[in-house]
Amino acid sequence: MRELTPRQREIVLLIQEAIRNNGIPPTRAEIAGALKFRSVNAAEQHLRALERKGAIELLRGTSRGIRLKDAFREGSLRTMPGLPLVGRVAAGEPILAEEHIEARHRIDLDLFEAPPHFLLRVHGMSMKDAGILDGDLVAVHRTSEIRNRQIIVARLEDEVTVKRYRQEGHRVWLMPANAEFDPIEIDLREQQFTIEGVVVGVVRDSMRSR
Amino acid sequence: MRELTPRQREIVLLIQEAIRNNGIPPTRAEIAGALKFRSVNAAEQHLRALERKGAIELLRGTSRGIRLKDAFREGSLRTMPGLPLVGRVAAGEPILAEEHIEARHRIDLDLFEAPPHFLLRVHGMSMKDAGILDGDLVAVHRTSEIRNRQIIVARLEDEVTVKRYRQEGHRVWLMPANAEFDPIEIDLREQQFTIEGVVVGVVRDSMRSR
DNA sequence: ATACATACTGATAATATATACACATACGGT
DNA sequence: ACCGTATGTGTATATATTATCAGTATGTAT
Numbered sequence: 319m320r321e322l323t324p325r326q327r328e329i330v331l332l333i334q335e336a337i338r339n340n341g342i343p344p345t346r347a348e349i350a351g352a353l354k355f356r357s358v359n360a361a362e363q364h365l366r367a368l369e370r371k372g373a374i375e376l377l378r379g380t381s382r383g384i385r386l387k388d389a390f391r392e393g394s395l396r397t398m399p400g401l402p403l404v405g406r407v408a409a410g411e412p413i414l415a416e417e418h419i420e421a422r423h424r425i426d427l428d429l430f431e432a433p434p435h436f437l438l439r440v441h442g443m444s445m446k447d448a449g450i451l452d453g454d455l456v457a458v459h460r461t462s463e464i465r466n467r468q469i470i471v472a473r474l475e476d477e478v479t480v481k482r483y484r485q486e487g488h489r490v491w492l493m494p495a496n497a498e499f500d501p502i503e504i505d506l507r508e509q510q511f512t513i514e515g516v517v518v519g520v521v522r523d524s525m526r527s528r
Numbered sequence: 529m530r531e532l533t534p535r536q537r538e539i540v541l542l543i544q545e546a547i548r549n550n551g552i553p554p555t556r557a558e559i560a561g562a563l564k565f566r567s568v569n570a571a572e573q574h575l576r577a578l579e580r581k582g583a584i585e586l587l588r589g590t591s592r593g594i595r596l597k598d599a600f601r602e603g604s605l606r607t608m609p610g611l612p613l614v615g616r617v618a619a620g621e622p623i624l625a626e627e628h629i630e631a632r633h634r635i636d637l638d639l640f641e642a643p644p645h646f647l648l649r650v651h652g653m654s655m656k657d658a659g660i661l662d663g664d665l666v667a668v669h670r671t672s673e674i675r676n677r678q679i680i681v682a683r684l685e686d687e688v689t690v691k692r693y694r695q696e697g698h699r700v701w702l703m704p705a706n707a708e709f710d711p712i713e714i715d716l717r718e719q720q721f722t723i724e725g726v727v728v729g730v731v732r733d734s735m736r737s738r
Numbered sequence: 739a740t741a742c743a744t745a746c747t748g749a750t751a752a753t754a755t756a757t758a759c760a761c762a763t764a765c766g767g768t
Numbered sequence: 769a770c771c772g773t774a775t776g777t778g779t780a781t782a783t784a785t786t787a788t789c790a791g792t793a794t795g796t797a798t
Binding site for chain 4: 533535536565566567570573574577589590591738
Binding site for chain 3: 555556557568569572586589590591592593703
């Protein structure tokens with residue numbers, strides 16, 4: 319997609335503003351008015367150019383039929399479908415496969431230190447002492463760069479698990495936060511496991527989960 | 529604001545859907561078409577009724593000039609300033625006083641069983657075994673109707689505290705979820721305390737809080 | 739030198755849309 | 769019995785809006 323010209327960016331800004339303020343996109347006449355065009359056709363031509371460049375989509379024969387394409391839409395949160403909530407994950411399938419997505423929830427990303435990419439429902443009490451209970455949702459930031467003592471989401475023989483990470487050389491321990499559970503030891507030279515991400519937050523529906 | 533009729537709710541739903549799918553509100557004709565009205569005026573009348581009830585705002589002389597009022601806007605997230613985050617509460621002041629509001633955070637309300645009215649930062653580890661750690665945010669639904677064993681936010685001699693509720697006759701215990709803390713006993717005939725609400729959820733920024 | 743995108747003015751036709759008016763039925767409250 | 773609200777049908781019209789045609793001027797790449 320080619321770059322937008324400054325004037326075209328102004329038009330996009332104007333459309334965003336109209337949607338934010340009035341809930342509806344502007345008409346050609348309103349665009350012309352705002353930018354002091356004497357001709358509505360100037361607005362029309364700009365819209366056509368923006369459509370060619372893929373910034374907007376024009377619905378023909380429709381009043382105010384201007385649709386901002388994703389990249390030009392405002393406020394990530396505002397338009398984002400929301401973080402996918404991943405439930406049980408079937409063996410051999412990617413964690414974010416559509417089948418696993420139970421719902422989507424919108425949450426201010428700045429509630430967390432690092433932006434989460436998805437939510438995962440936790441089963442079992444193995445992380446109880448870390449304040450993660452059965453049924454809780456953990457907010458997960460997808461990354462493979464993790465440090466010791468971080469709580470991570472890992473994949474181990476097709477099971478998804480949430481544990482505290484500890485590595486020494488080629489040996490990795492997945493540490494539960496509950497005395498009733500045993501650590502899982504992994505030898506990186508023999509076994510393979512995948513790190514899906516790091517837990518950046520927890521969301522609990524207190525009344526439902528207990 | 530009076531309740532909406534089922535038919536009126538359908539109209540609101542339709543408007544939400546149109547905005548979600550097309551980015552623009554529907555015309556009267558589109559509403560009539562979708563609901564199989566033979567007359568566009570049926571749609572007009574519904575819109576007028578919805579405007580009277582405060583669900584929408586109609587921009588006169590404007591095509592697609594339908595604006596959903598906050599409470600009826602989708603996601604509520606989109607427009608809501610967000611749940612107020614309450615930090616330390618000063619003695620003698622209402623919990624939601626402006627001075628206590630550290631920030632506002634937008635969260636899908638349907639993440640929780642009951643809609644939260646505000647977030648409160650928890651200090652201390654007294655609810656550790658209930659998975660509520662120091663620095664966590666609890667989502668609070670303001671109500672005075674609470675049942676035994678629910679985790680509540682109470683006010684006791686100008687201190688705001690989160691504890692599990694237990695009542696027998698005129699005696700109330702505020703139970704910590706941590707063996708290192710003692711229950712607080714209250715005699716309703718002598719002491720007075722205020723119930724600020726019930727905890728409906730927990731939100732934790734894992735990386736910041738530890 | 740010529741083609742092509744940008745950035746407009748100005749006018750007009752076609753149609754999309756809002757809105758008013760007349761009328762009908764059903765239902766709940768007074 | 770009467771009124772107001774909800775839920776429609778049907779017709780008509782003013783106007784809001786899209787869309788097209790005919791130009792002008794400027795810069796940039798070929």
